[in-house]
Amino acid sequence: MTILSSVLAWFADPVHWSGPEGVPARVLEHVYYGALALLVGALLAVPVGLLVGHTGRGGFLVVGLANWLRSLPDLGLLILLVLLVGIGLVPVVAALVVLAVPPLLAGAYAGVRNTDRAVVDAARGMGMREHEVLLRVELPNALPLLFGGLRSAVLQVVATTSVAAYVGFGGLGRFLIDGFRAQADPIAKYTEMTAGVLLIAALALLLEAVLAGVQRAVVSPGLRAPGRGARSPADMVLRDDPPCPLTETKPETAGVNP
Amino acid sequence: MIEFREVTKRFPDGTVAVDALSLDVEAGRITVFVGPSGCGKTTSLRMINRMVEPTAGTILVGGRDVMDGDPAQLRRGIGYVIQQAGLFPHRTVLDNVACVPLLLGWSRKRARARAGELMELVGLVPETAGRYPAQLPGGQQQRVGVARALAADPPVLLMDEPFSAVDPVVRQSLQDELLRLQSELDKTIVFVTHDIDEALKLGDRIAVFRVGGVLAQYDRPGVLLARPADDFVDGFVGRDRGYRGLGFLSADGLPLGELRTMTVGESVPERGWTLVVDADRRPLGWVDGGRNGASATAVRADGLVPGGSLYDTGADSLRGALDAALSSPSGLGVAVDGTGAVVGSVSADDVLTRLAAARADGAAA
Numbered sequence: 032m033t034i035l036s037s038v039l040a041w042f043a044d045p046v047h048w049s050g051p052e053g054v055p056a057r058v059l060e061h062v063y064y065g066a067l068a069l070l071v072g073a074l075l076a077v078p079v080g081l082l083v084g085h086t087g088r089g090g091f092l093v094v095g096l097a098n099w100l101r102s103l104p105d106l107g108l109l110i111l112l113v114l115l116v117g118i119g120l121v122p123v124v125a126a127l128v129v130l131a132v133p134p135l136l137a138g139a140y141a142g143v144r145n146t147d148r149a150v151v152d153a154a155r156g157m158g159m160r161e162h163e164v165l166l167r168v169e170l171p172n173a174l175p176l177l178f179g180g181l182r183s184a185v186l187q188v189v190a191t192t193s194v195a196a197y198v199g200f201g202g203l204g205r206f207l208i209d210g211f212r213a214q215a216d217p218i219a220k221y222t223e224m225t226a227g228v229l230l231i232a233a234l235a236l237l238l239e240a241v242l243a244g245v246q247r248a249v250v251s252p253g254l255r256a257p258g259r260g261a262r263s264p265a266d267m268v269l270r271d272d273p274p275c276p277l278t279e280t281k282p283e284t285a286g287v288n289p
Numbered sequence: 290m291i292e293f294r295e296v297t298k299r300f301p302d303g304t305v306a307v308d309a310l311s312l313d314v315e316a317g318r319i320t321v322f323v324g325p326s327g328c329g330k331t332t333s334l335r336m337i338n339r340m341v342e343p344t345a346g347t348i349l350v351g352g353r354d355v356m357d358g359d360p361a362q363l364r365r366g367i368g369y370v371i372q373q374a375g376l377f378p379h380r381t382v383l384d385n386v387a388c389v390p391l392l393l394g395w396s397r398k399r400a401r402a403r404a405g406e407l408m409e410l411v412g413l414v415p416e417t418a419g420r421y422p423a424q425l426p427g428g429q430q431q432r433v434g435v436a437r438a439l440a441a442d443p444p445v446l447l448m449d450e451p452f453s454a455v456d457p458v459v460r461q462s463l464q465d466e467l468l469r470l471q472s473e474l475d476k477t478i479v480f481v482t483h484d485i486d487e488a489l490k491l492g493d494r495i496a497v498f499r500v501g502g503v504l505a506q507y508d509r510p511g512v513l514l515a516r517p518a519d520d521f522v523d524g525f526v527g528r529d530r531g532y533r534g535l536g537f538l539s540a541d542g543l544p545l546g547e548l549r550t551m552t553v554g555e556s557v558p559e560r561g562w563t564l565v566v567d568a569d570r571r572p573l574g575w576v577d578g579g580r581n582g583a584s585a586t587a588v589r590a591d592g593l594v595p596g597g598s599l600y601d602t603g604a605d606s607l608r609g610a611l612d613a614a615l616s617s618p619s620g621l622g623v624a625v626d627g628t629g630a631v632v633g634s635v636s637a638d639d640v641l642t643r644l645a646a647a648r649a650d651g652a653a654a
Contacts (some may be wrong), residue, residue, distance in 0.1 A: 149372070149373040150375050150376070150377060150378065152371060152375060153371055154342070154375075156340055156364055156375075157364060157369055158364035158366075158389065160361045168377060168379075189420070252424060253379050253380065253381070253424075254378055
């Protein structure tokens with residue numbers, strides 16, 4: 032039996048779809064750890080990124096911190112945390128938070144910094160207070176880049192949440208670890224591992240699609256680059272001058288040319 | 290209305306942007322700050338709504354020191370238009386215009402209704418209300434910027450090079466539009482530009498700044514052209530200032546001469562220039578009786594010599610009258626009334642005589 036047909040058979044087997052070790056339960060665990068890590072990461076990174084972007088002070092710290100966090104090996108960090116505080120949800124989520132913070136921090140910071148300075152000047156000149164400038168102008172304009180950071184963080188966290196299984200937690204990583212350890216037969220071993228990899232990839236793609244939809248709904252249509260995305264003829268750019276009369280068909284010239 | 294008293298702005302690096310500026314901005318008028326880059330005109334403007342805080346001196350708006358109280362509150366009472374319009378890209382045109390009323394706590398419905406009125410006032414069609422700024426060309430964006438600044442009906446309007454990023458044709462129409470708006474609204478407008486022609490066109494009074502933030506001259510445009518305070522102002526005002534200065538002298542009292550007119554179909558006269566007019570006495574062109582040697586033949590509409598510019602007796606200055614005389618093939622400018630009907634002729638000599646009289650009266654001073 033080839034790997035492909037055995038993987039199909041694995042997915043077709045109802046045993047793998049029920050109970051605490053079934054696919055639905057593992058997906059929920061995976062999403063739970065990942066969501067927790069993203070939530071904590073966002074609560075830490077987004078306000079800091081927005082504030083640093085708004086004040087313009089400490090930008091080099093943000094960039095340096097993000098790069099430093101990116102360079103940490105996540106599995107090593109998880110093992111270190113487990114050794115320090117013992118096995119538990121905290122070291123698992125903390126290791127994932129470290130992964131989620133850099134793209135969120137960079138996205139929030141760059142989003143605010145990239146807001147047109149003339150727009151910010153106008154906002155302040157019209158009498159917005161600093162928090163109004165940040166929340167009503169800079170934040171909405173930062174959303175495209177902030178969403179870019181979020182999507183990148185989600186992908187990385189979803190892929191890496193598998194390490195939870197390494198320290199005895201659930202999630203889709205279980206199929207990788209258990210398949211590797213428990214199955215003696217090489218076909219059975221790689222079948223379960225492949226199934227786990229496919230599930231993680233599918234979850235990542237699904238979440239990416241959901242986030243793209245949320246982004247479309249949340250980001251103002253005015254921030255979409257002109258010419259991109261679905262547009263109706265009514266969306267066409269207005270012109271200062273009326274349409275050139277030369278483009279209108281002239282009845283007297285119709286049919287004159289042979 | 291707005292008073293600068295010995296106002297100095299020194300930046301942390303030591304450069305002096307504005308040096309002991311004292312001037313009064315008249316209420317209900319357009320005051321233009323003009324000068325080369327680095328002359329402190331924009332810094333001076335931005336100190337009025339406290340976007341820049343003075344190092345020394347006092348600025349009073351309506352008798353109140355701008356440094357007293359809350360800057361956000363101050364700014365909500367002062368309209369602000371900047372070069373790139375600075376429209377909020379994430380909000381529709383209507384919500385951009387409604388911004389200040391909403392900040393002042395108006396209900397959304399009332400703010401939007403007001404925004405709709407303002408859009409109409411500045412000549413934006415209602416269909417633009419739901420669009421986003423990126424979908425509008427530069428000239429339309431500036432109209433939105435002006436509407437947004439006027440939305441809460443502030444007595445003071447600050448405009449920082451608002452028309453310098455649009456092409457010359459659109460700029461001209463925006464300038465005309467601003468003058469039309471001002472004739473209805475009587476705002477106290479402070480307008481910054483580096484373009485002396487724009488300053489002369491828009492300003493009731495013009496403050497010319499030199500590099501280093503020093504006020505070189507503060508006068509009415511006619512005076513600036515007739516009597517520049519020094520070589521710097523003279524050089525800045527530029528070429529043809531004598532001719533352009535005529536634009537600020539009233540043509541009242543300019544004598545109109547007789548003008549021979551005829552209509553199409555009549556016989557060409559023996560000699561001399563005759564103006565051909567239509568049934569409503571509007572000018573069509575000239576016919577030269579002597580040169581054609583075609584006397585006694587009937588005048589044809591397609592055989593006319595094109596005329597020059599017209600002098601509108603109701604609206605034009607001496608500049609318009611002189612240009613009409615200089616651009617006419619006969620040397621006689623065609624004077625018309627408000628409906629475009631010919632009322633007489635004007636000669637360059639008469640304009641110069643009138644100019645001399647105006648100088649003697651001190652009208653140019």
